[in-house]
Amino acid sequence: MTAYRTGSRFLLAALGSSLLAACANIGEAPKAAATAPPETTLADSFEPLGQAGLDRLQQNTMQKVCSEYEGKPVPDDLAKQIIAEAAAGVRYPADGNYFGDWKNGEKIAKTGTGLQSNDDPALPNGGNCYACHQMAAEELAYGTLGLSLAQYGKLRGQSEPILQYTWTRLWNAHAYNPCSHMPRFGDAGILSEPQLKDVMAYLFDPASPVNLPAPAPAP
Numbered sequence: 200m201t202a203y204r205t206g207s208r209f210l211l212a213a214l215g216s217s218l219l220a221a222c223a224n225i226g227e228a229p230k231a232a233a234t235a236p237p238e239t240t241l242a243d244s245f246e247p248l249g250q251a252g253l254d255r256l257q258q259n260t261m262q263k264v265c266s267e268y269e270g271k272p273v274p275d276d277l278a279k280q281i282i283a284e285a286a287a288g289v290r291y292p293a294d295g296n297y298f299g300d301w302k303n304g305e306k307i308a309k310t311g312t313g314l315q316s317n318d319d320p321a322l323p324n325g326g327n328c329y330a331c332h333q334m335a336a337e338e339l340a341y342g343t344l345g346l347s348l349a350q351y352g353k354l355r356g357q358s359e360p361i362l363q364y365t366w367t368r369l370w371n372a373h374a375y376n377p378c379s380h381m382p383r384f385g386d387a388g389i390l391s392e393p394q395l396k397d398v399m400a401y402l403f404d405p406a407s408p409v410n411l412p413a414p415a416p417a418p
């Protein structure tokens with residue numbers, strides 16, 4: 200919208216009689232944009248579309264702090280507050296069972312759709328884990344913003360603390376790292392409890408491709 204307004208001002212000025220007027224108008228626009236608060240510029244730049252409403256621009260405390268300290272250390276008291284709030288909000292499986300179906304977990308890990316304006320809100324969201332993590336050795340396409348999760352269950356076992364740690368990470372990674380870049384799958388309602396259980400099974404089940412050895416290199 201800001202760019203559009205600048206453009207239309209320019210158009211009006213260009214249609215006017217003097218070139219000087221056009222120059223004055225072009226000169227004014229960036230000054231106005233530079234003094235507008237960032238929230239106004241953001242709100243002016245987006246329009247609600249489908250399920251992507253402008254409420255998504257409202258930052259919670261964690262997001263405000265992490266935006267303010269992007270690339271800098273977060274002060275201790277704020278970091279502790281974010282971690283405590285994230286940890287307090289985690290909901291563990293009601294039936295005490297962490298595991299669902301790893302095959303469905305694999306689909307969730309490989310699915311990158313959901314929550315965008317052009318996605319069908321009636322369909323379940325994906326977890327898009329491969330965008331940031333290596334997981335099964337057989338899958339060649341993955342991002343590296345997150346660490347490799349290959350052999351995750353095999354390397355860590357299935358003790359209660361490990362299961363709880365992993366569930367908490369999936370629910371809200373800010374319980375461990377105040378300004379984590381990992382999506383808050385449980386906390387933000389991206390994945391449902393059964394979906395989170397499926398992803399847990401994908402990470403831990405000995406039969407899951409995540410825990411199978413890497414295929415031998417081609418001769």
Ligand code: HEC
Pocket residue numbers: 308326327328329330331332344345346348365368369372376378379380381382384398
């Ligand atoms: C946008 C990138 C991104 C996506 C998408 C993402 N993660 Fe992460 N994940 C990270 C980062 C970065 C870390 C490192 C720790 C941190 O900063 O929180 C991490 C850490 C983890 C850890 C902790 C690993 C350890 O060794 O302790 C697990 C488990 C994990 N992610 C699982 C998943 C799963 C499962 C999914 C999909 C449902 C997923 N992640 C999606 C970025 C991502």
